[in-house]
Amino acid sequence: MTDAADTIRALLADELHLEPAEITDDDVLGDLPGADSLRLLRVVTRLERHWDVEFSDEEVFGATTFADLVALVRGHLATTGRAAA
Numbered sequence: 001m002t003d004a005a006d007t008i009r010a011l012l013a014d015e016l017h018l019e020p021a022e023i024t025d026d027d028v029l030g031d032l033p034g035a036d037s038l039r040l041l042r043v044v045t046r047l048e049r050h051w052d053v054e055f056s057d058e059e060v061f062g063a064t065t066f067a068d069l070v071a072l073v074r075g076h077l078a079t080t081g082r083a084a085a
Contacts, residue, residue: 004077005070008047012066015043025067047073053080 006020013020016034023032029040044060047053047069053076063069 004073007050008070008073009066011046011050012043012069015039015046023066025065025070027066028064029066029069030064051077053077 005025009020009023012018012029012032013023016032016039018033029035030037044055048055051073053073055072055076059072063072
């Protein structure tokens with residue numbers, strides 16, 4: 001089983017045409033190469049579909065770093081009892 005961070009990093013890297021290793025926990029999402037609001041929204045949509053969850057706009061806009069996004073996903077998974085794979 002993979003950790004949520006690995007899955008999020010892979011989906012984000014795929015959308016931004018980066019290598020997963022290029023994305024660090026402290027990276028500001030909007031500052032990543034190739035990132036714009038549309039691509040980041042696509043990532044959020046893919047995450048919601050992957051884990052069958054829905055994030056509020058406030059949660060999404062509050063996640064400014066990669067670590068914030070991971071914490072958001074993990075928080076939702078913990079409250080629903082879903083695995084992080």
